[in-house]
Amino acid sequence: MSQPVNHQSVNTQVINRWYCSVCHEKIDADNKPEICPVCKADERMMIHRDDMPESLDQVRDMARKKLKGICAAYPFCDGNFDKICQKEAYGKPIGLGGAGQGYSFRANVQALAQVQLNMSVLGDHFEPNTKCSFLGIDLDLPVLASSTAGAQKYNDAIDETQFCMSVLKGAKEAGTIGLRGDTWFYTPEDNPSLKAMKACEGYGIPIFKPRSQDVLKRLIEQAEELNCKAVGIDLDGCGSTIMAAHGQPVFKKSIKEIEELVNFTKLPFIAKGIMLPDEAQKCMDSGVSVISVSNHGGRVLDSTPGVATILPLIRKKLGNSVTITADGGIRTGYDVLKMLALGADAVFLGRDIIRAAVGAGSLGVKLHFDHIRKTLKKAMFMTGARDIKMVNLNIIFKSE
Ligand SMILES: Cc1cc2nc3c(=O)[nH]c(=O)nc-3n(C[C@H](O)[C@H](O)[C@H](O)COP(=O)(O)O)c2cc1C
Numbered sequence: 001m002s003q004p005v006n007h008q009s010v011n012t013q014v015i016n017r018w019y020c021s022v023c024h025e026k027i028d029a030d031n032k033p034e035i036c037p038v039c040k041a042d043e044r045m046m047i048h049r050d051d052m053p054e055s056l057d058q059v060r061d062m063a064r065k066k067l068k069g070i071c072a073a074y075p076f077c078d079g080n081f082d083k084i085c086q087k088e089a090y091g092k093p094i095g096l097g098g099a100g101q102g103y104s105f106r107a108n109v110q111a112l113a114q115v116q117l118n119m120s121v122l123g124d125h126f127e128p129n130t131k132c133s134f135l136g137i138d139l140d141l142p143v144l145a146s147s148t149a150g151a152q153k154y155n156d157a158i159d160e161t162q163f164c165m166s167v168l169k170g171a172k173e174a175g176t177i178g179l180r181g182d183t184w185f186y187t188p189e190d191n192p193s194l195k196a197m198k199a200c201e202g203y204g205i206p207i208f209k210p211r212s213q214d215v216l217k218r219l220i221e222q223a224e225e226l227n228c229k230a231v232g233i234d235l236d237g238c239g240s241t242i243m244a245a246h247g248q249p250v251f252k253k254s255i256k257e258i259e260e261l262v263n264f265t266k267l268p269f270i271a272k273g274i275m276l277p278d279e280a281q282k283c284m285d286s287g288v289s290v291i292s293v294s295n296h297g298g299r300v301l302d303s304t305p306g307v308a309t310i311l312p313l314i315r316k317k318l319g320n321s322v323t324i325t326a327d328g329g330i331r332t333g334y335d336v337l338k339m340l341a342l343g344a345d346a347v348f349l350g351r352d353i354i355r356a357a358v359g360a361g362s363l364g365v366k367l368h369f370d371h372i373r374k375t376l377k378k379a380m381f382m383t384g385a386r387d388i389k390m391v392n393l394n395i396i397f398k399s400e
Pocket of ligand 1: 095097108149181182183233272294296297298299351354
């Protein structure tokens with residue numbers, strides 16, 4: 001006699017399991033789900049269980065496919081002419097490249113490459129401590145996701161709000177925090193950054209373009225209502241013509257206007273995109289909480305010096321009473337340590353986090369930060385830096 005078929009076990013057999021790379025929900029379905037029942041991420045964020053990335057290499061392979069023709073997720077992202085992002089765009093969008101000939105983009109990478117670390121091998125064995133506080137927020141590492149925007153426009157690989165959510169969630173899961181950017185298709189009424197802030201209960205920092213004061217105040221009010229941790233403006237976004245072309249003009253800001261915004265909000269205020277010591281001093285005097293030394297990843301003016309060149313000059317000018325961040329060309333924990341030694345309290349990662357989020361959502365972002373943490377710890381250990389808060393110029397090589 002044949003055995004009775006156990007229909008229950010046949011019916012409940014998992015045929016396909018899908019994974020939402022934004023919120024980690026596991027979904028059983030034959031076909032790719034169109035929408036995540038939990039976070040509403042669309043099918044672009046669904047990964048089949050057989051394709052789950054376990055390494056950052058796999059995440060980057062996934063990003064490479066999705067960003068075809070825009071970014072090849074090269075092992076070394078340096079803005080050189082052999083990279084598909086870096087060519088004169090003749091009025092076309094610059095994708096992930098730099099402005100003009102890419103001199104500023106490359107200067108960021110080159111300035112870091114020129115800094116060398118003193119290798120120290122004697123002394124007690126230790127476990128490096130990367131924990132720190134940024135604007136009163138406890139972080140596991142002084143590395144934040146930088147403010148970026150516009151990923152939706154790259155091959156339609158990702159929805160913009162899901163991009164923002166991936167960055168914020170992935171950063172939080174890695175023990176840090178994400179900034180979010182602003183661009184021409186964001187408005188005060190329909191704003192992917194703020195929608196993602198809401199979904200992440202305000203655990204993030206929106207950086208707005210230097211829009212009119214009135215618009216900025218409306219955006220800042222929204223950020224406050226969402227309990228965001230800080231707000232800021234990328235002052236170096238003042239030259240954007242695409243914003244104006246879409247009816248959202250941006251402006252150079254006077255110190256009086258910055259002061260007005262600092263006084264308007266109860267949140268800490270970040271002045272992003274400072275490259276001159278005198279302007280850093282003026283921003284500090286106007287009461288901002290953070291001076292963010294940045295040339296926008298070389299995307300707003302060609303032929304600036306690299307950020308690692310300017311950072312020590314700004315730290316020297318301002319002393320130790322203000323928080324300073326740096327971003328531009330930071331690709332490894334070794335780069336992070338160099339920036340900290342040159343005067344940064346924390347650093348931001350731009351392009352690498354875009355690739356991680358496009359590749360595999362918040363999972364990709366977390367894997368990227370895990371990789372950075374690993375190499376940062378290695379760099380600290382091999383330079384004798386026990387505690388991230390104590391890192392200083394002594395670990396940088398100087399020829400006498
Ligand atoms: C595609 C792209 C979009 C960006 N959008 C913004 C933005 O909206 N706001 C902002 O403050 N910075 C923006 N940035 C600059 C980054 O915040 C950061 O300063 C820069 O990417 C750091 O350099 P890195 O990419 O070499 O790490 C953008 C950068 C890229 C590559």
